Amino acid sequence: MTAFNKDLNPERLLELSGEVSRIATTLARLSSLSGADPDQDKPVPDVAVQTVRNAIQARRLRERFFDPEFFADPAWDMMLDLFEAELSQRRVAISSLCAAAAVPATTALRWLKALSDQGLFVRRNDPFDGRRVYVELSADTSIAMRRYFGELANLHVA
Numbered sequence: 001m002t003a004f005n006k007d008l009n010p011e012r013l014l015e016l017s018g019e020v021s022r023i024a025t026t027l028a029r030l031s032s033l034s035g036a037d038p039d040q041d042k043p044v045p046d047v048a049v050q051t052v053r054n055a056i057q058a059r060r061l062r063e064r065f066f067d068p069e070f071f072a073d074p075a076w077d078m079m080l081d082l083f084e085a086e087l088s089q090r091r092v093a094i095s096s097l098c099a100a101a102a103v104p105a106t107t108a109l110r111w112l113k114a115l116s117d118q119g120l121f122v123r124r125n126d127p128f129d130g131r132r133v134y135v136e137l138s139a140d141t142s143i144a145m146r147r148y149f150g151e152l153a154n155l156h157v158a
Contacts, residue, residue: 044143045150049087052149056080060102074101074111082121082137083145091134094123 059080062071081100085092092100098108112135115121120141126132137145 039147042147044146045153047083047087047146047149049084051153052080052084052087055149056084068102072103074103074108075115077101078108078111078115079120079137079141079145082135083142086137086142092136093126094133094135097135 056077059071059077062068078097078101081097082092094109094112097112098105101108101111103111112121116123116135119138122136122138124134124136126134
């Protein structure tokens with residue numbers, strides 16, 4: 001057992017889950033177009049799909065050096081995957097999104113439900129296969145992701 005695993009007891013995981021839930025709630029509130037968004041009148045930046053792919057690759061690169069449980073963040077992993085899919089103009093089925101979350105399927109499904117309930121994700125039934133459901137970012141979440149990556153591009157790292 002690594003030093004990281006010792007710190008990830010059930011209480012700590014529950015605490016981390018609560019914190020990520022608060023972040024998701026804050027993001028949903030900030031991304032709403034009800035006038036609370038100070039960037040509402042600013043143009044929404046274009047984001048290159050490769051920029052998002054690089055962010056996903058950087059998240060996976062950490063697993064080579066650190067225990068992946070220490071950095072479990074299924075909400076962000078799902079958001080990145082859906083944003084990359086949107087930019088690539090491809091659909092994402094629930095099963096694929098669960099795999100992208102890099103956590104057990106039951107955990108990913110709980111996160112999917114929470115993020116859908118918060119209005120960050122939208123589920124769409126496949127019109128050709130009643131067994132399949134696709135997931136995509138809500139319009140507000142898509143705009144928030146574009147603004148996030150736009151701000152990220154403006155950061156100057158020393």
